[in-house]
Amino acid sequence: MEYNTKGTVLKKAVVWQKLYFYRKSDTIYQLTVEFCHRFLPPYGDRTVDQMVQAARSGKQNIIEGSEDGQTSSEMEIKLLNVARGSLQELRADYNDYINTHKLSLWPKDHSRQRKLRKFCHSHNDFQEYEPLLTKMNDEEMANLLITLCHQTDKLMCSYIEKLEQRFVEEGGIKERMYAARTGYRQQQNAYLKALEAENQLLKAEIERLKKELMDLKCCLRTT
Numbered sequence: 001m002e003y004n005t006k007g008t009v010l011k012k013a014v015v016w017q018k019l020y021f022y023r024k025s026d027t028i029y030q031l032t033v034e035f036c037h038r039f040l041p042p043y044g045d046r047t048v049d050q051m052v053q054a055a056r057s058g059k060q061n062i063i064e065g066s067e068d069g070q071t072s073s074e075m076e077i078k079l080l081n082v083a084r085g086s087l088q089e090l091r092a093d094y095n096d097y098i099n100t101h102k103l104s105l106w107p108k109d110h111s112r113q114r115k116l117r118k119f120c121h122s123h124n125d126f127q128e129y130e131p132l133l134t135k136m137n138d139e140e141m142a143n144l145l146i147t148l149c150h151q152t153d154k155l156m157c158s159y160i161e162k163l164e165q166r167f168v169e170e171g172g173i174k175e176r177m178y179a180a181r182t183g184y185r186q187q188q189n190a191y192l193k194a195l196e197a198e199n200q201l202l203k204a205e206i207e208r209l210k211k212e213l214m215d216l217k218c219c220l221r222t223t
Contacts, residue, residue, distance in 0.1 A: 016066035021155035023124035025059040025087065028148050030126040031133075032090065035145065039097075039138040051093045057086035058152075073167045077160055084156050091149035094142045103139040105146070113143065120147050 016022050032055040036048045065079030098105050106113035123129065129144075136144070 013070055014066040016063055019062070019066070019159075020124055021152045021159065022059065022062045022066075024120075024148055024152040024155070025055075025062055025083070027124065027126040027129060028087065028090070028145060028152065029055040029059050031129060031141070031145055031148070034133055035138070035141050039141070047093065051090060054086045054090040054093065058083045058090065061086065062156075069163075073163060077163050077167070080156060080160050080163075084153055084160075087149050087152055091146055091153075094146045094149070098139070098142050101138065103142065106143045113147070116144060116147050117151075120144070120151055 029052075032051055036051055040048050040051075042048075061079045061083035065076045065083065068079065069076030095105065097103075106116070108114075133141070
């Protein structure tokens with residue numbers, strides 16, 4: 001009898017490329033590179049490096065967290081929270097840009113903000129935003145990226161909450177390995193008990209056949 005632990009100890013691999021918040025984070029990174037190229041000085045401003053690095057850190061930590069999640073739920077949750085922190089830092093940079101350049105941060109009830117939220121909600125990939133970039137000024141792009149950062153953060157919060165709940169219910173890899181070993185032992189014990197019961201039946205059958213043979217011999221002697 002074989003005991004298959006596949007899928008018991010290691011969690012199913014996450015296809016991070018399909019996660020909505022990863023796709024949005026990749027869009028944020030590419031839009032940030034474009035924003036910095038267009039609206040910030042190419043030399044002498046550390047803000048450019050900080051913003052690009054924060055955007056890259058957001059998407060990269062999602063990748064690393066998802067990859068590590070197969071073996072370590074703790075590391076997955078930790079890296080996803082690092083990604084959230086990077087995107088929150090980036091969002092603050094865009095808020096600072098709007099404030100220092102005397103631009104408008106569109107409030108929730110602003111008609112353009114409502115349209116922007118709706119568009120960002122249903123569009124995840126950079127290719128869907130790229131045709132719009134040449135028509136957008138810095139105020140529009142900054143508000144776009146703040147909205148994307150906010151929506152990505154909300155998606156990640158919901159995802160992390162599910163991971164934490166699963167961790168509470170199933171534990172980490174140590175707990176899953178213990179459960180797998182326990183399950184294996186229980187299965188082996190049940191198999192051994194079944195063999196023992198079968199062995200007892202065979203012994204009883206042998207004794208019955210021996211007695212039947214003895215009776216047959218006695219019968220033959222008397223005839």
